[in-house]
Amino acid sequence: MTDDLKGTFVLVHPELPYDPANKQNEIGSITHSDLSNDDVFVSFGDEPALYEPDALLVLMPMEQIHANLAELAYETTFRDLKSLTQIDLFLRYGSDNKEFMALELARDNKNIQPLCLESLGEQIRRSLSQYPER
Template sequence: MEDLTGTLVLVHPELTTDPAKRQGQIGMITSADLNNNVIRVGFGNTPVALYATEALLVLRPHNDLYRDLLTDVKQMEVQDFKTLLRVSMLLENGSPNQLKEALEMVIANKQTLEYGTVSLQDKMALVMEKEIEVQQQVGIGR
């Protein structure tokens, strides 16, 4: 599993219980205890807040977002398509400032948020599936 420290995340804007009151805000993972599903997120000069992986959103991988944009272009509002295409371009380069800008862009409305992000929990599940596939392929090749 990849190290999550330094990953930019968005606290889900519709999170119903958030003692830190950070719904819809962007922060950075400072540490993760995956065994206990506790992610520590920093928001600048304020104390870190604790979240479960399903409460945090991350940007979808560039290739997945771009592929789905081209497939679903006719079902999208023109402005949402343009926003998500710009997000995809920012993801391709991937500097920290560009990733933050991309997260800020997807917050614009519900469709761009749903289309441009995935929960940290879902992303970790996908990463684990890919790692298992690679391990199986390596094992088969022996």
Template sequence: MKPTDELTGMLVLVHPELTQDPANNQGKIGIITGAELEQDDVYVSFGKGEQALYSTDALLVFKPEKDLYTTIMTDAREAGPEVFKTLFQINLMQQHGTTSVMKKAMEMVADNKILRDLSMDTLENRLANQLQQQQDQSFSR
């Protein structure tokens, strides 16, 4: 399966601090409907026929479950009990993985920079990490 196929249907948060967004969707949650990664083009739908084009560094996704759990156990404790509790709740929500549950989780962090920084990463970084992991696995065989 191509990476672009794997992205279709993925929930993303348009970075709330995005300075230039002609569609004016900063902080909104959408679903990836297609991607041309060679051009760094990701098509995101926001429902009701509204679609916009973004680069991978403008879209935020949750860290993988195990990475978020590590963050919770190391960095979140210093951020305070409310942050710790919310991140732990999000990590549990990831285990259900349904779109509606994950949308609710994104809504919980969308307006809180500390929670966003601890629980999310850019799609660009996520794809780079996945590529690195695939290369590491190829070399270890």
């Protein structure tokens, strides 16, 4: 899975208590990872910064975001509904930078983050549980 992560866009958790790179709430791209040591290197256009997988947020699987959108309550604000709909559409029909654009929308609307973002650590653990070692 280490090579699979290269190029993945991530959002540094906005409430990360300790971030030596000072990149909270910024979007970067994974350049390298060593999951056996919980090391993920993220580039923000300058030198890579080192993070643990749980400090980074990624988009949920497209099907989960779509299901969350379909289950939204009538009390949901128009802004939240619009943002989540745009994320769903970007991921389904968007261009080459669709993941980046979807992360920007999620970053800018904290209300929808639980409906479209999860930690990279959660995603890795789920992936590993689906494919147990032989």
